[in-house]
Amino acid sequence: MLTVVVLLPVLVAGALLVLPVSDRAALRAWVGAAAVDLALVVWMWVNFDPGTGARGIVDGIAYETNVQWIPTVDASYHVGVDGLSLPLIALTAVLFLATAVWSLREDRRPRRYAALFLFLQTASLGTFAALDLILFFVFFDLSIVGMYFVIAGWGHGNNRRSALKFFLYTFVGSLALLVGFIGLFLGGEERTFDMVRLAANPPLEDSPLLGGLVLLAIGLGLAVKTPLFPFHTWLPDAHTDAPAAGSAILAGVLLKLGTYGFVRIAMPMLPGAWQRWAMVAVVIGVISVLWGAFVALAQRDAKRMIAYTSVNHMGYVILGLGAAGLVAADEQARTIATVGALVQMVSHGLLTGALFLLAGVLWTRGRTYDFSRWGGLARPAPLFAAAFAVAAFGSLGLPGFSSFIAEFQIFTGTLRAAPVAGVIAVTGILVTAGLFLLAVQRLLTGPTLLNAPESGQAGGDGEDEFGVDEAGVPAAIGAVGHAGHTAGGHRHPDGPRLSGGRDDSSTSGHDGAHQTHGGGAAHHDGHPAEHRGHDGHPSGDSTAGAMDHPTGPSPHGGHTEDHNTHTAPVETADDRPRPDRDQDLTASDAGPATDPVDQDLPVGPSGPGGGPPRPADFPDLFGREGAAILPLLVLSVAVGLLPRFLLDVVEPAAAALVSLVSR
Numbered sequence: 001m002l003t004v005v006v007l008l009p010v011l012v013a014g015a016l017l018v019l020p021v022s023d024r025a026a027l028r029a030w031v032g033a034a035a036v037d038l039a040l041v042v043w044m045w046v047n048f049d050p051g052t053g054a055r056g057i058v059d060g061i062a063y064e065t066n067v068q069w070i071p072t073v074d075a076s077y078h079v080g081v082d083g084l085s086l087p088l089i090a091l092t093a094v095l096f097l098a099t100a101v102w103s104l105r106e107d108r109r110p111r112r113y114a115a116l117f118l119f120l121q122t123a124s125l126g127t128f129a130a131l132d133l134i135l136f137f138v139f140f141d142l143s144i145v146g147m148y149f150v151i152a153g154w155g156h157g158n159n160r161r162s163a164l165k166f167f168l169y170t171f172v173g174s175l176a177l178l179v180g181f182i183g184l185f186l187g188g189e190e191r192t193f194d195m196v197r198l199a200a201n202p203p204l205e206d207s208p209l210l211g212g213l214v215l216l217a218i219g220l221g222l223a224v225k226t227p228l229f230p231f232h233t234w235l236p237d238a239h240t241d242a243p244a245a246g247s248a249i250l251a252g253v254l255l256k257l258g259t260y261g262f263v264r265i266a267m268p269m270l271p272g273a274w275q276r277w278a279m280v281a282v283v284i285g286v287i288s289v290l291w292g293a294f295v296a297l298a299q300r301d302a303k304r305m306i307a308y309t310s311v312n313h314m315g316y317v318i319l320g321l322g323a324a325g326l327v328a329a330d331e332q333a334r335t336i337a338t339v340g341a342l343v344q345m346v347s348h349g350l351l352t353g354a355l356f357l358l359a360g361v362l363w364t365r366g367r368t369y370d371f372s373r374w375g376g377l378a379r380p381a382p383l384f385a386a387a388f389a390v391a392a393f394g395s396l397g398l399p400g401f402s403s404f405i406a407e408f409q410i411f412t413g414t415l416r417a418a419p420v421a422g423v424i425a426v427t428g429i430l431v432t433a434g435l436f437l438l439a440v441q442r443l444l445t446g447p448t449l450l451n452a453p454e455s456g457q458a459g460g461d462g463e464d465e466f467g468v469d470e471a472g473v474p475a476a477i478g479a480v481g482h483a484g485h486t487a488g489g490h491r492h493p494d495g496p497r498l499s500g501g502r503d504d505s506s507t508s509g510h511d512g513a514h515q516t517h518g519g520g521a522a523h524h525d526g527h528p529a530e531h532r533g534h535d536g537h538p539s540g541d542s543t544a545g546a547m548d549h550p551t552g553p554s555p556h557g558g559h560t561e562d563h564n565t566h567t568a569p570v571e572t573a574d575d576r577p578r579p580d581r582d583q584d585l586t587a588s589d590a591g592p593a594t595d596p597v598d599q600d601l602p603v604g605p606s607g608p609g610g611g612p613p614r615p616a617d618f619p620d621l622f623g624r625e626g627a628a629i630l631p632l633l634v635l636s637v638a639v640g641l642l643p644r645f646l647l648d649v650v651e652p653a654a655a656a657l658v659s660l661v662s663r
Helices: 002-018 023-046 086-105 110-129 133-154 159-187 195-200 208-225 235-241 244-269 271-297 302-324 331-366 382-395 402-417 419-444 470-482 507-516 596-600 623-641 644-661
Strands: 062-070 075-081 611-613
Touching: 002 023, 002 062, 002 075, 002 086, 002 110, 023 086, 023 110, 062 133, 075 110, 075 133, 086 110, 086 244, 086 331, 086 623, 086 644, 110 133, 110 244, 133 159, 133 195, 133 235, 133 244, 159 208, 159 235, 195 244, 208 244, 208 271, 235 244, 235 302, 244 271, 244 302, 244 331, 244 644, 271 302, 271 419, 271 644, 302 331, 302 402, 302 419, 302 644, 331 382, 331 402, 331 623, 331 644, 382 402, 382 419, 382 623, 402 419, 402 623
Parallel strands: none
Antiparallel strands: 062 075
């Protein structure tokens, strides 16, 4: 059964690439495969017997398959699940289904996009299910390759540079990991890569120096992947320039490959070394907690802020796991900290995955994540506002959410094992609460501000720490109205695209594009020939909407109409050649001139002069967006209110891990 769960996605991916299926059928097949995989995982969960007491890692392995693969080094296709891996396999299945639903309207090479995510799903599931070090390494590296192509092929901004940075960092980390695996193989009494046997009979216990060096190699490889301070610098760029679905998988699943490696490999196979260096892990965890929180607080870009909170939350995980190695403390406290760390992995995946998808909503509506460009979104988009507020409050550890169950146990166990570190780390919660409350305030409250131009206020004396000149907000709104919009105003989608709040072309060019469409929004009695549809007739009602038109189907012909084909072309940053992009690789330069994601925008009245239709306002969550995001939030609340179904699976494995570390 477990092998079917692991290999089903990649088999469907191969079929999508080989068979002559339509793009829409490929996307639906992706959703279907992810749904079947999740159903199989649910069946596995229901029939899994976690046992009582300390059970897992070396015993109590369920759904096990062991087939010899490379006999000369005793490497095998050995997979199975216990209380450590089953929750993360379930998280992986949930998040990949959510991203499949989110991507149903993807128009940029959808067959390859679906196949790539299905390949990535198999790589992730295989890493969590692997019980052989070589098999673990193979799946681990395949996940790096898959995410590289997701960012490079379907990202935006400096996506090629960010993808390369991600690949180089994590691949170098994986090489250090491989060196550590070879050290485990050579240091054991029996030459094997089997995880169960290595955990039952730890190598290098009689050689503290070699054991410490092997732990250092493994720890470096996993710290880059997690990521922990100071190996986190690849993370913000990768997240900012990745597509929304890619960011959700990167944060929700791939970061857990690093923390999972600590509990599956480093701690049980090198217990003596982990005990000796546990306080170092605690210190690194505390630094990551504080560094991630304070740097996130300083961000002007919503997506970069969410990315840095991942460093903060993964710091809590390492803090709890480090406390598990402080054997001077009582075993119950260390077990509680370990349970909290395992729950935090699941909680972070659910909540941060939802936050990155919500950030993707901002990008599809206005091509920017800059806090200063948005405001008062609770009025035009109450569902979006409610979902963002729930995800933000959940991430800051509010009772009733999964994060509270995780962090409460981490601090309970850590304060007993390392009280000073625990007290310092608590301040991270205060900073995290502040940054999420600021994000809620800036995006959802105040006067409605819909992708307003910067109006030259960047770098002004009146800026706060997020670069927002409060005195300039009314002027920004006025500038939007002057550009030819009704209340709220949005830039034309064919105009400059924005990444991380940086305008890729001048404001004058932006305004000029709107003047081409007929000047002000008040009078559109005439329909010049240059604003007529392809059939020669006026494009429809001349009443201007509150946002610019999508690139979606025209109400007359069902085809996509490029507005600039009927007016003087306006050269933008996306139209000019850029050395940091490969036009054959990146999806942003392939296919239609505008991003097909905008085809989701509801069609409003025609633009000025009878031009193509515009959406009426900042649209609230669409059906597929809500179907992808809301279940993640519901699951977080379910874990927060009814944690027993998760804790019953996790607690025996956590007790077994602490028992093995205490040897």
